[in-house]
Amino acid sequence: MEALLTSLLVFMIIAAVVALATRELLSAVIALGAVGFGSSAVFLLLRAPDLAITQIVVEVIALVLLIRTTLHLSGRGIGEGPSGRRVRAAGLFCLAFLVSALFALPRLPRLGEPVMERIASAPSSFYLERGLELTGSANLVTAILLDFRAYDTLGEATIIFTAVLGALTLLRKKCLTSCPAGRELEEGER
Amino acid sequence: MSPVYLLVFVLFLVGVFGLLTRRNLIKLIISVAVIEAAVNLFLVLAGYRQGGIAPIMTEQHPEVEAFAARAVDPFPQAMVLTSIVIGLSLLALMVGISLRLYHIYGTYDLDEIRRAAREEGR
Known part of the structure; x- marks a missing residue:
């Protein structure tokens, strides 16, 4: 496994x-x-x-x-790779990240031992024990999503709605085809 | 300590490294997607139980107590489900912005876009 x-x-x-x-x-x-x-x-x-x-x-x-x-x-590649200075700086940052993570990793719960086993008041054990009785859903993930944490799902729906609105505004056909021309028009008015 | 957490962390770092070094918009979107995948995996790993069963009640485990003692943690799974879907909408928005920039400047390269924008401002 x-x-x-x-x-x-x-x-x-x-x-x-x-x-x-x-x-x-x-x-x-x-x-x-x-x-x-x-x-x-x-x-x-x-x-x-x-x-x-x-x-x-x-x-x-x-x-x-x-x-x-x-x-x-149509298969055209992108330009040359990043400059050496940028790669060195990013590598240094990642190395510092890795070193500090090595201090944090031993403190993580061991694989296969969920936190709810050690903490009696964890919400997960409550959901597991009472989920079916309280929500009537056999699938506890959906019970949490749509019942216990329904407000989170409402927030999720809000985010998706906003993102879709943004993407639609950016990708309107009218907007895309008239882009460079629209810019020239704006400059001409100035 | 199991190496699995470390591997997930390495995957996260691959994404961070890409985000810091690449200058192509599509590569940046790919880096963000890799980081998201790593974080989602980490959260689900934290709720895994050795030899556990999926948190779905079936006839095989009719007893609630026995089921609760064996099932994996459903809470991180529910939150990660939210996060996956939000990741998709984020990606759609990023793709929208990139396509718009491509239509204006004719390139995905951030340096070229910046140069063109600076010349325009003059």
Whole structure:
């Protein structure tokens, strides 16, 4: 189980590195798809079927959206990589991050021992024990989403609504086709 | 200590490194998506129980107490479900902004966009 989890995570890390290192944007997008489907498989291993289903749907939509951004490039690569100074600075930052994380990692709960086992008043054990009785939902994840934490879901819906409104405004056909012309018009008026 | 947490952290760092070094808008979107995947995985890992069962009640475990003692933590899963969907809407918004910038400046490269914007301001 843990070996399978480890190999899947290594696969995801390799896919992420490929996605960030490749010069071709379409290959990068497809490598990101490997990361997403890998995490879907990890969710299945971690006994989270709802998450695995959602992750697959979300990943497919994300791939379609991202491929839309690379279509008109028709395989043209991107320019040369980042400058050495930038890579050194980022590497130094990541190294400092990793060192401070090594201090934090031993304090994490061990894998396979959820926090609710150690803390008696954790809300999770309450949800597990009373969820079916109080909400009537056999699936406790949906019981939490739509009943115990319904306000969080309302906030989620608000965020999605705002983001969709923003994306629609940015991607209006009228807006996209008239962009450079619209700018010239504005300058002419000044 | 299990290496799984460390691997998830390395995945997170790959995303952070990409976010710091890449100058292409699509690469930045990909970095953000990688970071999101790592954080979601970490949260679900924190709720995993060794040899646990999915938090869905079936006829195999009709007893609530026995079920509660074996099921994995449903709470992080519910929150991560929210986070995955928000991640998608965030990605859609980022793609929208990138496409708009591409239509104005004809490139995804941030340095070129900045140069063009500066010349325009003059």
